Structures are given as structure tokens and as C-alpha cells.
Amino acid sequence: MESIIIIVFVVGYLAITLEHNLKIDKLIPALAMMALLWAIIALAHMPVFEVNAEMKELVPSHLDEMLLHHLGKTAEILVFLLGAMTIVEIIDYFDGFATIKGYIKTKSKKKLLWLFSILAFILSAIIDNLTATIVLVTILQKVIKDRNTRLWFAGLIVINANAGGAWSPIGDVTTTMLWIADKVSASQLVINVLIPSIVCMVVPTLIAQRFKAFSGEIEADLTQEIPKSKFGSTMLYLGLGSIIFVPFFKTITHLPPYVGMMLSLALVATFAEIYSNAKFSISSVDSGEHTDHAQHSPVHKSLSKIELPSILFFLGILLAVAALESLGYLFHYAESLNQAIPNTDIVVMILGVGSAVIDNVPLVAASMGMFSEPMDSPLWHFIAYSAGTGGSMLIIGSAAGVVAMGMEKIDFFWYLRKIAWLAAAGFLAGAICFILLRDFVMHA
Helix, strand or coil: CHHHHHHHHHHHHHHHHCHHHHCCCCHHHHHHHHHHHHHHHHHCCCCEEEEECCCCEEEEECHHHHHHHHHHHHHHHHHHHHHHHHHHHHHHHCCCCHHHHCCCCCCEHHHHHHHHHHHHHHHHHHHCHHHHHHHHHHHHHHHCCCHHHHHHHHHHHHHHHHHHHHCCCCCCHHHHHHHHCCCCCHHHHHHHHHHHHHHHHHHHHHHHCCCHHHCCECCCCCCCCCCCCCCHHHHHHHHHHHHHHHHHHHHHHCCCHHHHHHHHHHHHHHHHHHHHHHHHHCCCCCCCHHHHHHHCCHHHHHHHHCCHHHHHHHHHHHHHHHHHHHCCHHHHHHHHHHHHCCCHHHHHHHHHHHHHHCCHHHHHHHHHHHCCCCCCCHHHHHHHHHHHHHHHHCCCCCHHHHHHHHHHCCCHHHHHHHCHHHHHHHHHHHHHHHHHHHHHHHHC
């Protein structure tokens, strides 16, 4: 039975990795793999276990209890992501991200490179690296007309968005997973991973600014567009502020993060409805957009635009990995891996490189089942850094890369030749920085 379980998982994993070649959305193999794995466990009456992290041993459990336990843990992540996605869509509904374009007042390519890099780094830490990439590539398309120049900028945005997401508990799905599972606390994650992430951003940007692509000035019209909504800026700052509030809410109340995210969503949605009604009240004067507002609640419209395929993919992959964890496979695999490679730093860096080839979500989910270190162990912080930034080395290695690839039609091999080594340089520099800082603190 063990062989069948491994074959189902490997085949499902390959189908997820090759989604672009197979032309099948990755949520389909993820859900099929999850259902088949749990069905095999049930039909074969295979024993399931719960990992006792403190005792570092497997404790026998009942199938229904284990499935419910893992579903609960997965649901915490999914509900959290649903709330965050909806807030971002509400900001976009009021054209709030257009406010960011107002900060761009230079035509120097070098200055624009640093501006977009810093924006990607900061924005991704708040609204996650995927959304930050979408926002910035959209702005990029309005500011830079030459496509070849834009490709270089997009490549650096991917690297810096992933670097920004790694040090924030709400910046990347993988860091959110570690945070919700109580592997890291928000404050310690920021303290330990921020400086390595800055190094991971600065090194590639410093190297890239010397390239011909970033010399001279752009030909662009930087005149300010008339905003679609007068409440855009307000909703942008309210939305970003409400997302930043969530870690503080968890720290104060010790409740799961999704509770704070639901409170934030309720607050943002309330203002969205009020501002939408304000628009409706003057719709007798205007037409067009106001008619659209009259027919749709901003919250309903935003909920209809969130990426449900991503949510279902996470459901499938997390519960599939949970099946392997429940059978004790990950626990035994971790033990054999630690015996083969005693240095966990090398293991975690391999994990980072691996996240460029295959999805980092299942890799981190697997690592959570493999290692039993306590909360805020340097191991978890290093995993957050490696899984978050390692994916930049290939265009398909991160959600930010995949979305940039789709928006700008970036060629896989162009990225591999031009951008991958920059991402690798940043990843290695940040990893060395993390190890040095950790060792310094431990010996201080």
C-alpha cells in the first residue's frame, strides 16, 4: 500500500508541476490526489498517527479525528486568505492602487528600478507577493512603453516581491502557513528574516542597475490620470492598514489570525458600502460607473473576483501532504534526511532551490510535518526565508513569477538566462547573511 500512496502523490505532484505543458489547472490534480490518498487510507484501513513534537514520536489516532484536525488547520489558512483577497479586491474596486502611480515622478530608469524594487518589497509584505506583482506590473505597463525594458523591470519585481513576502507573516502563503501553525511568531519572524530579505533585494538590484537596460531615461507621459473614484486613496490606506492590524490582533487576543482578518474585512466592507452609497446618491448627475455601483455591492463584486481556483488548490495540496504526515511518512523521511545530511542549513537551502522547481506550498507543508523544532526556532525562520525567496530562480517557481509571466508573456528561457542568476545571487547572499546573524546572536 505504501508504494501505491507514493505513486499517487508523485503522479499528482508531477501533474501540478507540469500544468503549463498539460494545459490542466493545477487545482484538478491537487484535489484528485487529496481525495485518492485519503480514500486509499480509509479502504485499506491503514493506521494513522499524530506527531508529538515535544516527544518526537508518533501517537496512534483515529482516521475521522485526524481528517477533521487537518481540515481545521487547512480551513484556518483558507479563510485567512479569502479575507485578505477580498480586502485587496475592494481596494481595487475603488481603484485604490492608482494612488501608487502618483509616487512615480521620475523618468530615470535607474531611479525607477529602485522605486519599483522598494515598492515591490514593501507592498508584498502587506498584501502578499502575488498581489503586489499584479499591481506593480499593471502600473509598469502604464509607465514604460518599451516591452524589452519592461521585461527587465518585471523580472526584478518578481525577485523583490518574493524577498518582501518572506519576512512578513502576511506576505507569502508559506510564511502565513508557518505563522498560523504557530511555528513562527510575527515579531520574531520580522526580527530574524527582515535583514536577510533586504540583502536578497539589494544585491540583485545593485547588480542590475549597471545593465544597459536600466541606463538612460524612459519615454513616458507621467501626467496624473483622473482617478476613477475619489475614495481610492482612502480605501487603499484603510485596506492596507486593516491587513497590517491582523498580526497585532493575534498578539493581543491570542486568537487564530483568520479571526482578526474577518474583523478587518468587516471594517473595510463597511466603509466600502458607505462610500458606494455615497456614489449612488449622486448618480442622478453622473452615469456609467455609478450605474454599475448602483447594481452591485462592492463586497459582492469583490467576492466574485477573488481567485477561488487558488483556494481549492491550497485545500487539495495541504490535505494531500497531511495524508502523508498522518501515515508517519514525513516523520520517518525527516529522520533519514537528518542522518544523510546532518547540516540542516544545507537541507533548508536545498528546500529553497527546490521551491524554484516545484511549488513551495507543499514543500513547506511537508517541512512542517518533518521537523519538530519548537516555535521560533531559527530553523523555521530559515525555512520561511528559503521557501519565500528560492522560488525567484525560475519564472514558474513562485506565484509572483507565474503571474508576471502571464501578464508580460515572459519567455521561460529568457528569464533563465537573464534573471535567474540575479535571483540566485540574492538568495545566496541573504542565506549567508541569515546564517551569520543567527550564529552571532547564538554566541553573543
